[in-house]
Amino acid sequence: MSHFNIIGTWTLFQRESRRFLRVKMQTIVAPALTAILYLIVFRYAMGDRQVPSLDVDYFSFLIPGLMMMTMLQNAFANTSSSMVVGKIMNVHVFLLMSPISAGEAIFAFLAAAVLRALVVGSILLLVLLPFSELALTHVWMILFYGICGSLIMASLGLIGGMWSKTFDDMAMVNNFIIMPLTFLSGVFYSVTQLPPFWQAVNAWNPFFHLIDGFRHGFIGTGDSDPLQSMGAVAALTVVAVLSSWYLWRIGWKLKE
């Protein structure tokens, strides 16, 4: 018998991916529709307006940011809703009882969340790409930020899910932490448009680095130093993943 429970991990990954495929309307069709709405509002209302300080039109600037924001939210939703539903319906005991180690469980949960983020991101891109002059300038950068961002958010979703006792707790995490950080991260504007003080504050917002780096992969330029930002994102990914693994291992808020 293998030292690792490979079948178990694969099964858990399938379970966590089927969960979002089962509610396709919310998880796949809704983001596509949202993309179309953005297209109508921003592409046609804003016209060919340019982003100050960057040599791109506003719509091309906006797409990667929206895409990343949607991916981050979906990665977070996949793990957090599974954890909260599991706790409320008491099904998380089956996971605790099964011979799946903390590492294996975290791996399966994060992989399914990253898959969801990539699926949703790709749908958005496929819908919007024909209407813009966007190019996939640095694919490796897009993938690096896309995957790291999804991993960070999926880990936070797991931790938030472990912490939450009710759907209300979860909504609180989402509305008071995740939403403000994503909105203030420069999805809709270049941070160089902000006063210096807020620029300095924003340098500490991880979402800013995720979105700026991801966008850099498309438009070939950004508001921050790519090397520094990639280092910070990689470090944050490791910290987030290890934290969720550690908390799972000790059964934080899961086991008495």
Add this chain to the structure above:
Amino acid sequence: MNALEIKNVSKVYANAKVALDNVSLDVPEGSFFALLGPNGAGKSTLINILADTVNASSGNVSLLGRNLFHERAWCKRRMGVVPQEIAFDPFFSPREILKFSRGMYGQKADDAWVDELLERLELSEHAHKITRQLSGGMRRRLLVAQALVHRPKLIILDEPTAGVDVELRKRLWDFMRELNAAGTTILLTTHYLEEAEELCDRVAIIDQGKVITSRPMKALLGEVASSSLCLSYDKPLQFSEEDKAVLTDFSPRVCDHQLCLTLHSQGKSLNFDAAYQAAMQRFGPPAGVEIRQEDLEDVFLRLTGDKI
């Protein structure tokens, strides 16, 4: 070999409540073991420690010779637990739940076994429904199927028959008997003591986190349970001090028309004939005679001094 060896396990919850106080129990391999106790005795805490949903404060457990706390994955693959609280994943159907459950225990798909379980637990018709549509009894049977789907060597059932009707309960127990006959060890908690008495060959009673007794069912009923000779008369009995003195060896109890004499209690046996003759001499021939044997429920109530 013992399927389970529980050694000095204690559990103190965060609110300082002592749920288990130095519990030691051996569950022999192949036994059908009843773990009994009043509400709040610590049964579920013990089961949850075995299932890895609660951490023990101290002590040790070995499962089929391996340390449960150090070799969790090995042990979990050999153990199937039916939790007391009904829980189900609202996204999936019973068949999907069983398939996922088997996979999570690291085993390759086995549709024939899944079909058989659905059949035996009378869920075949509902195999494709979303679990939300199942009744309470069906959900509980699904929990049982889920605990069996990876073919464990030890099955732990925490009140599996609560809310399941009599007919189904009987069929469920028949199934458990078959599994037990095929070599599976079964550990069970239940509030239906007549079921435990009928099914189980070993019994442990715990109360307030402590083991009161743990022995073969026959030994418990043979040594601890008492039996009495009960004689009923046509008219109410007048029981004098003298009668009491003469019959004192039999710890007599009189209730209206009836006189009960203890024949066997705490390992002490008395002769039926002697008891009958003694009663005849005092009160004349009785209208009816009956031997009354304490059952598991009587013993349980006496030992725990509590309600079930």
